[in-house]
Amino acid sequence: MAGKAVKFGFVGLGSRGRLMMKKVIRIPGTKLVGFCDLNQECVDLAVKAAEELGVKPKVYENYDAMLNDPAIDAVVIATSWSAHISLACKAMEAGKAVAMEVGPAMSLQECFKLVEVQERTGAKFMFLENTCYNRDVLLVMNMIKDGLFGEIVHAAGCYQHCVTDIVYKEYDAFNRGVPGNERIVNRMKRNMEPYPTHDIGPIAKALNINRGNRFISLTAMSSKAVGLNSYVEKQYGKEKAGEFKPLAQGDVVTTMIKCAGGETVLLTWNTALPAPASKGFKFHGTNGVYHDELKSVHIDGMTPTDPKAPTAKQWEGLDKYAKKYKHPGWVWFDRNKYMEKYSINPRAHGDADYLILMAFADCIREGYDMPIDVYDAATWIAISVLVEESLALGGQPVFFPDFSNGGWLRRAPLNIDKRWNCGI
Ligand SMILES: NC(=O)c1ccc[n+]([C@@H]2O[C@H](COP(=O)([O-])OP(=O)(O)OC[C@H]3O[C@@H](n4cnc5c(N)ncnc54)[C@H](O)[C@@H]3O)[C@@H](O)[C@H]2O)c1
Structure with a gap:
């Protein structure tokens, strides 16, 4: 991580923006210059947080003022969803590198616009999909890359x-x-x-979407919407539940996607019913399967069989493969003892936030390709709108646009340090 520090500006200082800003202050090779937000309360909290870490940030009157500051190399966009793409495009037009937080798209037009502006300006763009840098996700990605599960058929x-x-x-x-x-x-x-990227991100990377493969169609179904009202009633009583207006958003949304390579993908969104947090990844291939909630795999020829049922497929713990298939990014991170240095709680996803910010900064500094680029971002966030369309049509399949404009057929492999590559 030697070389010039990448100088950061932040827009959007809600809980997420402030959290990421504190990480930028801590990590080597990055420097926080300043930030802005529409909400003064959030600005004040961010100033306090930065000062507690020994940094006196510039507070810009507005976003344009921040973009006009030549001291800033890169902008992190952690605002509410609908502002993401217009702010990202403005920053790229101003010659800044951009790291954009996750969320749903508002329209397909804005996804195409994001791609058009990045292609025209050549600005560095990274989508901050931190689940792609999760330790287990990258471990399994390495196993997929090494062919342990055979050819992936369903995720x-x-x-x-x-x-x-x-x-x-x-x-x-x-x-x-x-x-x-x-x-x-x-x-x-x-x-x-509303939130397709935490699960589609690693799946798209495992299926080489936009580099030799692409999503071609999508169909979706949505359940009734009663979860939030039920929560309010349990928590605050019947009268309060009455105040809560009916929602358009169904509680559980199920999406199926077909790929050009013949693979199928199943996504489930569920945030209004009481259930433990899960990304629920499953990768099924011609030689085995990974199951995230069980933290287990079955691999033909490697997973032990039960002598009493020799033809039945068994599970075995993922742990057995953890050392051999540990991702180079995590090998490097742990060798540098960053968990201890930054007092990172291994149970939260905070460590992946550090790795993704380090990847972004190093790719700017070294001129590498961005590991999660504008085509990935447009493709993943567009799912929100395509699901909306399919649901409005009673679950009809809808065509999945190709944001790479045919580029997926011939794009070269990433030019990148292996620590930052979150794909296969
Ligand atoms: N990757 C993750 O794990 C993760 C976790 C949490 C949130 N997020 C994402 O981070 C983003 C922010 O989330 P949050 O929970 O902090 O949201 P939030 O609503 O609490 O904060 C957003 C902030 O952006 C500001 N803002 C909105 N529009 C603006 C504009 N045009 N210019 C300047 N400031 C503007 C608001 O005033 C607010 O302070 C969202 O996109 C969310 O999906 C990602």
Whole structure:
């Protein structure tokens, strides 16, 4: 990580922006220059957090002022969803590198615009899909790359994360006119796939989407919407539940995607029903399977058989493969003792946030390709809108646009340090 420090500006200082900003202050090879937000309360909290870490940030009056500052090399966009793409395009037009947080797309047009602006300006663009840097995800990615599961035929994932308490607080804040709170605004008005990227990200990387493969069609179904009302009733009583207006967003959204390579993908979104958090990854291949919730695999020829049922397929723990298939990024991270240096809680996804920010900064510094680029971002976030379309049509299949404009057929492998490559 030697060389010039990459100088960062942040836009969007809610809980996510402030968390990522603190990481940028801590890691080697990056420097926080300053930030902006529409909400003064969030700016004040961010100044306090930066000062506690010994940094005096510039506070810009607005986003344009930040983009006009030649001291800034790279912009992290951690605003509410609907602002992501216009802010990203503005930054690329201003010659800045961009790291954009996750969320759903608002329209297909904005996905095409993101690609067009990046191609025209040549600016560095990275999508901050941190699940792609999760330790187990990268371990399994290495196993896929090494062919342990054979040819991948089907993949599944989910965003199961019960956030009823957060959503209800947002509803209350929205009713008081606090800016942001887009999660609830979307749930009130749209029925879609609100958060497809944490699960589709690693799946798309495993299936080489946009580099030799692509998504060709999608179909979706959505359940009724009763989870949030049920939560409010349990938590605050029947009267309060009555105040809560019916939502457009179904509680469970199931999406199926077909790939040009013949693979199928199953995604499930579920954030309003009580259930433990899970990404629920499954990769099925011609030689075996990975099951995330069981933290287990079956691999023909490697997983021990039960002598009493020699033809039955058995599970075995993923741990057995952890050392041999540990990803180079994590080998390097642990060798540098970053978990201890930054007091990272191994149970939260905080360590993946560090690795993805380090990857972004190093790819800028060394001129590497970005590991999660503009085609990945457009493809993954577009799922929200395509699901919305399929649901509006009663679950009809819809055509999946090719944001690479045929590039997926002939794109070269990534030019990148192996520590940062989150694909196969
Ligand atoms: N990758 C992850 O694990 C992860 C986790 C949490 C959140 N996120 C993503 O991070 C983003 C932010 O999430 P959050 O929970 O902090 O949201 P939030 O609503 O709490 O904060 C967003 C902030 O952006 C500001 N903002 C909105 N539009 C703006 C604009 N045009 N210019 C300047 N500031 C603007 C708001 O005032 C607010 O302070 C979202 O896209 C969310 O999906 C990612």
